[in-house]
Amino acid sequence: MLFREENLPQEIKSIVTNLPFRMGNVNCYLVSTGQGFVLIDTGSLSGEAVLDKELERAGCQPGELNLILLTHGDFDHIGNAAHLREKFHTRIAMHKADSVMAENGDMFGSRQKANNILTKKLVPFFFGFNKKHRFSPDLFVDEGDNLVDFGLEAKVLHLPGHSKGSIGVLMASGDLFCGDLLESSKRPSLNSLIDDLEDAKNSLEKLKSLDIKMVYPGHGKPFEMASFLKSVS
Numbered sequence: 001m002l003f004r005e006e007n008l009p010q011e012i013k014s015i016v017t018n019l020p021f022r023m024g025n026v027n028c029y030l031v032s033t034g035q036g037f038v039l040i041d042t043g044s045l046s047g048e049a050v051l052d053k054e055l056e057r058a059g060c061q062p063g064e065l066n067l068i069l070l071t072h073g074d075f076d077h078i079g080n081a082a083h084l085r086e087k088f089h090t091r092i093a094m095h096k097a098d099s100v101m102a103e104n105g106d107m108f109g110s111r112q113k114a115n116n117i118l119t120k121k122l123v124p125f126f127f128g129f130n131k132k133h134r135f136s137p138d139l140f141v142d143e144g145d146n147l148v149d150f151g152l153e154a155k156v157l158h159l160p161g162h163s164k165g166s167i168g169v170l171m172a173s174g175d176l177f178c179g180d181l182l183e184s185s186k187r188p189s190l191n192s193l194i195d196d197l198e199d200a201k202n203s204l205e206k207l208k209s210l211d212i213k214m215v216y217p218g219h220g221k222p223f224e225m226a227s228f229l230k231s232v233s
């Protein structure tokens with residue numbers, strides 16, 4: 001039994017924020033559970049004001065945000081995590097393999113590619129992610145972890161490929177938050193930024209074996225899993 005059947009309402013609200021330097025958009029997802037909220041990803045620092053406003057609009061008060069769940073450690077997803085943890089007195093969860101990115105501000109800490117000193121310095125500069133935004137997660141999540149204790153009828157999938165510590169969150173309803181493994185900025189596809197293609201292919205195979213209805217990506221609009229699979233087969 002993967003899910004405890006609590007039948008909590010699980011309302012998903014998409015929060016889209018702009019990335020700096022016209023690098024596009026990034027999505028965060030606020031799930032209202034009937035027993036507080038869970039926020040999946042936190043955008044880049046440039047999205048702080050929008051996030052603050054949208055959480056307020058949703059009626060999320062300090063003490064009601066049960067968890068901040070990060071799909072991976074890139075700065076466009078973890079930018080406001082430290083700020084929101086403090087504001088809402090909550091906890092941050094992510095996969096251990098990507099925690100080095102949050103702790104050291106090194107987006108290549110869990111990657112094999114682009115591991116040179118220039119990119120290491122340039123990427124944090126572009127995202128404005130400096131020492132004061134770094135943080136240590138409060139808990140680590142991994143394959144199979146059940147999130148019902150946080151009000152979320154969902155389990156964690158380990159989906160490496162974009163980064164080693166990338167995770168997905170699969171709701172009992174069949175809704176999947178896939179982080180940056182898949183994207184739909186133009187059309188649903190495997191992300192163009194893949195660190196380990198073999199891992200990414202295996203992660204995709206894992207998804208094919210599961211009952212997934214809608215996919216909520218880190219970038220682009222939600223899409224149906226079935227039509228995406230048809231387009232890649």
Ligand SMILES: [Zn+2]
Pocket residue numbers: 026074076077180218219
């Ligand atoms: Zn991203």
